[in-house]
Every structure is written in C-alpha cells, then in structure tokens.
Amino acid sequence: MTRKFPHVSSPITIGRTTFRNRIFSAPMGGTDITNDGCIGPKSTAFYELRAKGGAAAVTVSELMVHPQTDGSHAYHLDESILNSLAAATYTADAIRRHGAIPSLELSHSGQFAGTYMTDKSRQHGLCQWGPSEGMRPDGVPVKALTQELIDDIVKAYGHAAGLAKRAGFEMVMIHGGHGWLINQFLSPLFNHRSDRYGGSLENRVRFAIEVLQSVRTAVGPFFPIEFRMSGAEFTEGGYDLEEGIQIAQAIEAYADIIHVSAGTYQKTFGITHPSMFEAHGRNVYLAAEIKKHVSKPVATIGGLTDPAMMEGIIASGKADIVYMARQLLADPETPQKIMEGRDADIVHCLRCFTCMAERAATATRRCTVNPLIGRELDGTEIQPAPVKKKVLVAGAGPGGLYAAYTAARRGHHVILCEKESEVGGILKSEQAIPFKREMYELGKTYERLARQAGVEIRLNTEVTPAYAAKETPQALIIATGSR
Ligand SMILES: Cc1cc2nc3c(=O)[nH]c(=O)nc-3n(C[C@H](O)[C@H](O)[C@H](O)COP(=O)(O)O)c2cc1C
Incomplete structure (x- = not known):
C-alpha cells in the first residue's frame, strides 16, 4: 500500500523498542487523581483511547517522584500506597493492548510545587524547594535544596523509574522543561548556586545528568529514556536556543530521545502550548536546530495538527518524532487517520484552551470539538x-x-x-x-x-x-x- 504520509507513518526503532509510527501522544494530566495520588480509572480509559487511535507511544502525565518536597502534579508511584502500582499497571496494560508503547513522565515541580494541586487546602502548606533561595512572584518563599535533598530526589527518580518498569511501562520521560525542577537547575534565571550545581552550564546540567544516571541504573541499558526539555526559555534571564543546544549536547549521552518543547508553564504559557494566535509548529525550529548538533533521535511538539506539516517535518529531517497533546483530544484517531491517508476526516483542535480551563476549574477533561473526551470510561463506541x-x-x-x-x-x-x-x-x-x-x-x-x-x-x-x-x-x- 502506498501511504499518503509515508515518513510520519514509518516505524522507528530506538534501542530494542520499535514504535509503529512517528506520532507520539504527549503528556496531559492534572485530572482524575485519586485522594491517595493514584491514576484514576477515567485516566486509564483516557490514555487507552490515545493508544487505540494509533499513537505509537502514549505518555502518561506527571508522576511526582518526591512527595516530601513536591505537591503539584499529584500522581504517586510508591509501594507504601495501596493501589498505586496496580493503577499504573492497569494503565500500562490498557495502552499496550492497542499496540502502543506506554511511557510514564517523571517530574518534580521544584519551587513551583503546590501552585497547582488537587487538594487546594494544601496549596501553600508545603515548603517550596528550588535550586536557590528566593521569593516566588506570588510571595511564597523558596528554600535552596541541600545536597542531602538533591541526593534524595535523584534517588527518588531512579526508584520511580524502576517501579514504572515493574508496572509495565516500556519507556520513561524525564521532564526537564517547562519551568519545573530540572529546568530550574538548567536555567540561569532560577539557579544562582555557587556549588557544583550552579554557575557554568556544565554545573547547571549536573542535576539533570545525575537524574538520568539514576534512572538508567534503575531501568537497565535497553529501556528507552526520553528527556523533555525546553529548547529555549523565552524569558529574560533564562537560557536561549544557543544554550538549549549545549544542554541537549550535554545530556544526549544519557538519554535515548531528546524531546524539544519550549518556554515555561509560568511565564510563556502561550508558547509552551501555542495558542491560536501563534503559528502551527512555531517551536519546530528549536528541535530542528538541536537536531543538527546531536546524534540521538529528536522529538518536536507545539501546535501540530496538520498531517502535511508533520510529514514535512519528518521527511526534511527537522525531527524524528512528532508529538501532539491537544490535537489528540480533538481527534484521538488522528494518528490512525494519518496512517490511512484519511486526513480530510480529521477533526482539528481549535487551540481554544477549553481543555486547560476545565482542568483548572473543575479538574475534568473536556474538549470543545469532541464531546467524548472525559467520558471515555462510559464507552466511546457508537452503539x-x-x-x-x-x-x-x-x-x-x-x-x-x-x-x-x-x-x-x-x-x-x-x-x-x-x-x-x-x-x-x-x-x-x-x-x-x-x-x-x-x-x-x-x-x-x-x-x-x-x-x-x-x-x-x-x-x-x-x-x-x-x-x-x-x-x-x-x-x-x-x-x-x-x-
Ligand atoms: C490539558 C493539558 C494538560 C497537560 N499536562 C501536561 C503534563 O502533565 N505534563 C507535561 O509535561 N505537559 C503537559 N501538557 C503540555 C503538553 O504535553 C504539550 O507540551 C503542549 O500542550 C503543547 O502541545 P500541543 O500544542 O500539541 O497541545 C499539558 C497540555 C494540556 C493541553
């Protein structure tokens, strides 16, 4: 069969893992977190639908690796919590059932812990820890992480990755972008340390490398590790693309995929999640530039909805993998339709941010153009x-x-x-x-x-x-x- 979009539809093998195409599902979380921090059944059904729609990998959103110092995105994976391993296992099973690779995103919010929690009463009850002491824009004081806590968090990443593998996940994504803890260490805006974690780029990247090494030790040599980073922070005092390239070069020996997103959640939300006022694929150039300087596969993301554009990105070598988040809410079958050349049948994301607004307001998943989103557990088949x-x-x-x-x-x-x-x-x-x-x-x-x-x-x-x-x-x- 001759495919209409042959490059983006072609499989890719990373290590010993073969992905059925180049279209991956990006993490989307913040809803259906049980009171004890497990992945709720609605989320399992939500991720399953992404796999059923043809995505080659489905990333389950943020797992908080170190609850003692983080309270933002409150999934846990911890043997002491009844059901947390089971919930993760059922979710990995549900994704794999449809031929997709289940991946789990591991994260720590650092100084922005507690800004976005399911339990709003704890919002400022936590101590906020970042690379350096300071004051957040909302007046919350931030304490500098001690070496002991850094070591503990690094260990926690490894522990969580090991449990993810045990639960049946076949890849992990380490969240090093969007202004969260690893990004805070990478960024001269947040990181003012004078020890081995601050100052030079070599020092600022050290925490990321220690995390990646800890994860590698836990998961073994052939398990794909993806590093999600912002290609540039687009913030005064933050790092630019030139440094983004150097960061990617410094970490590439420790990761299997370099996933290039952009900006920070806190300051450049409309770039990280390109709004309708931004061009589609406005962040692709970051990945393309980084790809010229590294040898590991590079993924790109940001406002991608058009199959022809995605095909062009892969065909021209700007990236090896395309990720989508919101488009797979609008139409979870987008990857399947691309594979089959049925692009005219794709319902496109309006980039209207109803998904984000509903998540913040009611902790539900909703989409303006797809009434089934958030209701997957009720059954998405038309009876x-x-x-x-x-x-x-x-x-x-x-x-x-x-x-x-x-x-x-x-x-x-x-x-x-x-x-x-x-x-x-x-x-x-x-x-x-x-x-x-x-x-x-x-x-x-x-x-x-x-x-x-x-x-x-x-x-x-x-x-x-x-x-x-x-x-x-x-x-x-x-x-x-x-x-
Ligand atoms: C509702 C929603 C929830 C998100 N949750 C997460 C998350 O938990 N972790 C993360 O790294 N990114 C998260 N993102 C960001 C996406 O992974 C992605 O980077 C961003 O939406 C840009 O991709 P898009 O233009 O294809 O939507 C979320 C995005 C949306 C729309």
Whole structure:
C-alpha cells in the first residue's frame, strides 16, 4: 500500500523498542487523581483511547517522584500506597493492548510545587524547594535544596523509574522543561548556586545528568529514556536556543530521545502550548536546530495538527518524532487517520484552551470539538440503536451537525435541515479571520463526517411546525443555536 504520509507513518526503532509510527501522544494530566495520588480509572480509559487511535507511544502525565518536597502534579508511584502500582499497571496494560508503547513522565515541580494541586487546602502548606533561595512572584518563599535533598530526589527518580518498569511501562520521560525542577537547575534565571550545581552550564546540567544516571541504573541499558526539555526559555534571564543546544549536547549521552518543547508553564504559557494566535509548529525550529548538533533521535511538539506539516517535518529531517497533546483530544484517531491517508476526516483542535480551563476549574477533561473526551470510561463506541428511527435535526451548526452524525452512526435515518445555503451556523462568521480559520473548517469537517455516515442534508430548508408535521419524524432535535 502506498501511504499518503509515508515518513510520519514509518516505524522507528530506538534501542530494542520499535514504535509503529512517528506520532507520539504527549503528556496531559492534572485530572482524575485519586485522594491517595493514584491514576484514576477515567485516566486509564483516557490514555487507552490515545493508544487505540494509533499513537505509537502514549505518555502518561506527571508522576511526582518526591512527595516530601513536591505537591503539584499529584500522581504517586510508591509501594507504601495501596493501589498505586496496580493503577499504573492497569494503565500500562490498557495502552499496550492497542499496540502502543506506554511511557510514564517523571517530574518534580521544584519551587513551583503546590501552585497547582488537587487538594487546594494544601496549596501553600508545603515548603517550596528550588535550586536557590528566593521569593516566588506570588510571595511564597523558596528554600535552596541541600545536597542531602538533591541526593534524595535523584534517588527518588531512579526508584520511580524502576517501579514504572515493574508496572509495565516500556519507556520513561524525564521532564526537564517547562519551568519545573530540572529546568530550574538548567536555567540561569532560577539557579544562582555557587556549588557544583550552579554557575557554568556544565554545573547547571549536573542535576539533570545525575537524574538520568539514576534512572538508567534503575531501568537497565535497553529501556528507552526520553528527556523533555525546553529548547529555549523565552524569558529574560533564562537560557536561549544557543544554550538549549549545549544542554541537549550535554545530556544526549544519557538519554535515548531528546524531546524539544519550549518556554515555561509560568511565564510563556502561550508558547509552551501555542495558542491560536501563534503559528502551527512555531517551536519546530528549536528541535530542528538541536537536531543538527546531536546524534540521538529528536522529538518536536507545539501546535501540530496538520498531517502535511508533520510529514514535512519528518521527511526534511527537522525531527524524528512528532508529538501532539491537544490535537489528540480533538481527534484521538488522528494518528490512525494519518496512517490511512484519511486526513480530510480529521477533526482539528481549535487551540481554544477549553481543555486547560476545565482542568483548572473543575479538574475534568473536556474538549470543545469532541464531546467524548472525559467520558471515555462510559464507552466511546457508537452503539447501534435497538430501534431505528427517523430523526429530523433542525439547524446545521456544530451542535446539529454532530448530533446528526452521531444519530446516523447509530443507524437512524437522519435528515438535517439548514435554513441557510451552507452548513456551519455561527462558525461561518469566523471564515475571514485568519487565526480562526479552523473554527470555520470545523463545520466543513463535521459536514463531511455527517454525509459519510449517511445524513441527508437539506439546505435552504427551515423546519417549521408544519414542516416537522409533514415529515413525521420519530425524534426531532432542535439545534437552532442559542440566543
Ligand atoms: C490539558 C493539558 C494538560 C497537560 N499536562 C501536561 C503534563 O502533565 N505534563 C507535561 O509535561 N505537559 C503537559 N501538557 C503540555 C503538553 O504535553 C504539550 O507540551 C503542549 O500542550 C503543547 O502541545 P500541543 O500544542 O500539541 O497541545 C499539558 C497540555 C494540556 C493541553
């Protein structure tokens, strides 16, 4: 079979692990953490869906390696916590079941511990530890980590990695970017130490290397270790790409994949998670530049949603692997659709940040364009309806289109009426605004999917009471928008 996107669809072997394509699922966490810090069942189902959608590796988001000094992203993997190993094992199983490589991200928030917790009452109850003493922008004092604590945290990374392997994970991602602890050590902005961990780049990178060595000792020689870093911090006083390259060169002997993200969670959120005002793939150049200076495989991420762009990145050698986070919320089947050349069927992420906002507000996973996200445990398969009905849908905006699409997939005979000459409803008004183009295109994609599923679309047709009475549907869905 000739593939439409052959490069991004091709397998890659790292060490003894073969990944079925170059499309990996990035960590997305912060929800469904049980009270004792385990991965909750909804999260297991969430990660399973990523694997089912064709991603070659699925990264389970942040596991906190050292709870004594960190309280932000509160998954634990600790023998003393009943169920923590079981929860991790079930999650790894669920990912592997669909042919993807399960990977676990290991992290420590350092001085930003406690800024984002499930237990808000503990928010400032913890002592914040960073490379250097100081004051956080929110007025929380930060204590400098002692050598003893550094040694303890380094050991904890190894311990957590060993347990991850024991749970069935086949890769680990060490989070060295986005402003968290390892990044704080790498950064001249946070790291003012005068001992062997501060000052020169060689010293600032020491903590990262010790962590990677500890992890390697725990997992053995053939287990892939990925190092996630920010290619540049984009913050005054932080490191730039030139130093980013040197950091990658310094750590490459200790990692199997260099994963190049960008910026920090705290200061450059819209670059780390490129917003709709940023170009797609705006951070790819960081990975491309780093790739010129290292020999290990390099991964890139940031606002990637377009298969042709991803194919170009791999084909031109800018990176070896592409990662997506939000696009796999919008359409978890994106990798499968790319592999099969069904790119026209991909529902694109709007980069609207509903996922982030809902995580912060309600600790749930939600997506504007995909109603199944956060509800994976309820089942994402469309069940055939026991009784087939004639369904009339009034209004072909995004709600009407999606309802019609779902009803048709359930086997109903669906007629979708739109009083205007084009589908899309309110989304049509976004057509002329370049950064909102994807909102307009969402209507077109839903239309295509609805038609494929067998929906009969009647344009220039208003559903009046008389029209509905004449059609005699068994169900009427009124999707005429909000006022
Ligand atoms: C809802 C959500 C949760 C995230 N959680 C994590 C996380 O726990 N750890 C992490 O390293 N990155 C996290 N990220 C960042 C992503 O891994 C990724 O770097 C970022 O979203 C940019 O990729 P994208 O443009 O494909 O979304 C999260 C992103 C989102 C949208």
